Amino acid sequence: MTKYAGKKAVISGGTHGMGLAVAQALVAAGAEVIVTGRDEANLAAARDLLGAGAHAVRCDVTDLAEIEALGGVVEERLGGVDFLFVNAGYAKLEPFELVTEAVYDRIFAVNTKGAYFTVQRLAPLLREGGAVVLTTSIAHHSGTAGMSAYAGAKAAVRSFSQVLAAELLPRGIRVNTVSPGFIKTPTMGVEASAEERAVFEKIGDEITPMKRHGSVEEISRAVLFLAFEATFTTGTEITVDGGLTEVLSLPAQ
Template identity: 50%
Template sequence: MSAYGGRNAVITGGSSGIGFATARLLVDAGARVVITGRSRAALDAARQRLGENATAVRSDVSSLPDLDALAARARDALGTVDALFVNAGVTRAMPFESTTEEMYDESFAINVKGAFFTVQKLAPLLSTGAGVVLTTSVANVKGIAQTSVSSAGKAALCSMARSLSSELLPRGIRVNAISPGPVDTGTLENTMTEEDAEQFKAARVAENPMRRFGTPEEIARAMAFLAFDAT
């Protein structure tokens, strides 16, 4: 049997970046996965690349009705869930002085509220011994300029992981958080001007001991380890 044959996983934010790399790793190793995202086109492209063991569900984690629908689809497609990857999130450069209430609310609605209710809505499907992995960021401790809102949300996820670990422990469910450093997912180019993105990336590379960005595939291996193997 393949490494993850017979295993089922749900990955929010699974149509690109770390989420897609995790989905591909698991599918290639025999698992069945449900991936989510907000872009139908991106989901369709990801589903085609992943093959028949993947189900793509358009879902906004900040919407509780969408999360209810996701739980229903996951139940129909998978039955039970062995791994839940709470990966959907947004990271936008927000200078302190120009951050609006709308920008703040959107960030916390997706990164914090969305994560909490993703776990709540999917928890009834989690099997005994299942693993939950929340994607946070090294920014939650680094104090990086222009990331005060998103970094605060990511720090909240670290605290949430600790509390949910206690809440779900009686069911044998493990909860972990992974805090990647800079990873080249293409997200920066979608949220900044090309010049700002290059400057931001250069600064992160300069302060990184390895002098490079990580790859989604590297983080995916760590995600899979925490979800299935780290007991």
């Protein structure tokens, strides 16, 4: 399959979960991809899985020096870029009275600062007519206990995307966001024990109108639609959550 032959993409947070699924789809269809992550084991696994069509590069998005270095790697290996997927994220679920300054700072450093400066550094490398997709979350759509810092960080990303869409419009670059609900990934998107994640997943399946979690492939299809098919769409958000934010699911009478 050569649907994306000649296309070049960068995926921050691309060594596992949703980012890796997008990378797999792109490479399988002929694109050349750089994926980033922090964990050396995940980087090595991504290299083995994705093969010659991809480069796995270590980058801590909380460190501006590493983001700058990533820009150099992208210039050297890809040159111009058609698509940037800003997906690196971090969540820890705690009541707001238990959130420490360290946890708050990490949540905003990864999700907000990292996203902002990744786009700033790589935007000059985007080709005219290219696309940026950022990962937000359904957490910023409503008040959910235990998600105060995370919801605020992702709300900021959503706001960034709208302003960046306006600022990059003269170059024909579209900027959109994808907002996942409960998606089956190795971590379920949160820092938690295996037992806590199992409970989190069970709750998600119960409250989601479609009564299941989503797959990384379902997120990938939405991301790639925004990246390459939605050519008259910018500044918007696609929610992929089984109806959780929009559909009221009542028990059968």
